[in-house]
Amino acid sequence: MGIGRPTETTAATEIDAVGLITPNTVDVAAVMLSVLRTGNATITPVNPMYTPAEAAHQLHTCNVKALVVHASSIELAREAAKLCGLAEDKILLMPAYGSSKAEEQAVKASGLRFMNDVLVCDEALPIINMTKEQLQSRPAVLCFSSGTSGLSKGVISSHRNIVSNVMQYVTPQDDLRPDDVFTGLLPMFHVYGFIMAIVIAPYLGYTVVSYPRFVLGHFLSSCQHWKVTRMFIAPPIALAIVKSPLLKRHQNQSLRAIVSGAAPLSEHLHQELSRLTGSYVSQGYGLTETSPIIVASYKAKEHAVPGTVGVLLPNHRVRLVDPDTREDVPVGPESRGEVWVSGPNVMAGYLGNPEATAKALEMDAEGQIWFKTGDIAVIDASGFFRIVDRVKELIKVQGFQVAPAELEGLLLEHPGIADCAVIAHQADEGELPRGFIVRAQTPEGEALTAETVQAFVASRVVSYKHLRGGVVFVDSIPKSSAGKILRRLLRDAQNVDALIKGSKM
Incomplete structure (x- = not known):
């Protein structure tokens, strides 16, 4: 499916949101970028493993006008749509590669339409010129982040937030090559998987190998077959790789870098993963609210100290704050405090939740907006971050x-x-x-x-x-x-x- 625009009968308005329920597929980028290309709609990716009630909470919070779903998520989409009052004719089906014509006809007979049926893909799209104010205020993506209040919250990430974080991450990297191949294993409804596979890789013109689910043997053999050069994972995947004898069967000589995020990687696991794969292993740190990357590691500067998550990315300001006294903590080997961060990638706030926004964001006397991460860190004299605890109970x-x-x-x-x-x-x-x-x-x-x-x-x-x-x-x-x-x-x-x-x- 090519990137297109909605027909006049389904055109999005400035406040419209489009939901997306799907496992990782090659079509996720096309759907997301199609919505964003309209310039007046936002996309909210939903976890396909959610229960109908959990999915309905997200769809209702975002006031979605349409819901794009993978064939495997039709029943979840229907039940969630009923719970939040979305008409079934607003559910659009993604192309399902491998489906027979009979299956496609059966889906159409059920009343659902394919997304292709409402897209115009045969004419050039006009260039969209947003003002500075629109780039800063218009939501691009509404990913959801859990909070101590219980129900997940919609994080408003503007076009400026996303673009800024892409540049913050890419600019200092010195080991990117034109022939790089990324893994698309991390869930693309999660901000980490989204930013790497849907935004950064296309921006750089790289190939992404998409995986709808994690099966270790298939993952390793596929990385070997497609000559993956950069693997993006989370600690549970690192643990599975290190403990499996399958790694010996699927040694990938093309693999140069493994980047772990979403949770801290232990020093021991970091070292073992590097030793067994022969690859440069690094970590990153960020949150949905920061679009997401704040801290990362770079090879030439040897910013991959095991047990640390790297150094601060460009165009950020950071403070360590004592969570009890709310006083700044001087940076030092034994100093620790809650990480407060400021930068162009920090969210506008939580959708429809001013109370949670007020708790998370704070303006200082100079008018600078700070996001309180809830994570306790130590920053050493060389600028390396070590996440040691969380103020939040998440x-x-x-x-x-x-x-x-x-x-x-x-x-x-x-x-x-x-x-x-x-x-x-x-x-x-x-x-x-x-x-x-x-x-x-x-x-x-x-x-x-x-x-x-x-x-x-x-x-x-x-x-x-x-x-x-x-x-x-x-x-x-x-x-x-x-x-x-x-x-x-x-x-x-x-x-x-x-x-x-x-x-x-």
């Missing part, structure tokens, strides 16, 4: 953010649960949600087991939010006088032992 599971408050609210809907708390449990594969449960003094509470609690959660939310870190039954949840859950006490094994009535892991 749990990062395989690069995805999980809000404890969302799971706690869900758990409290169960008639057998009187109280609960969710924290991050550190496992070999990274952080996993662990639930602490107080049984209700009812028959439902007495019958409650770890397995039934886990099954209850699994039936309601996407897989990475499941309580795979275990379930612990306790007499009470420790809280402050203000009623705030004291999660640090739940992380302390001695305190947990004092709270446990009986646990099943």
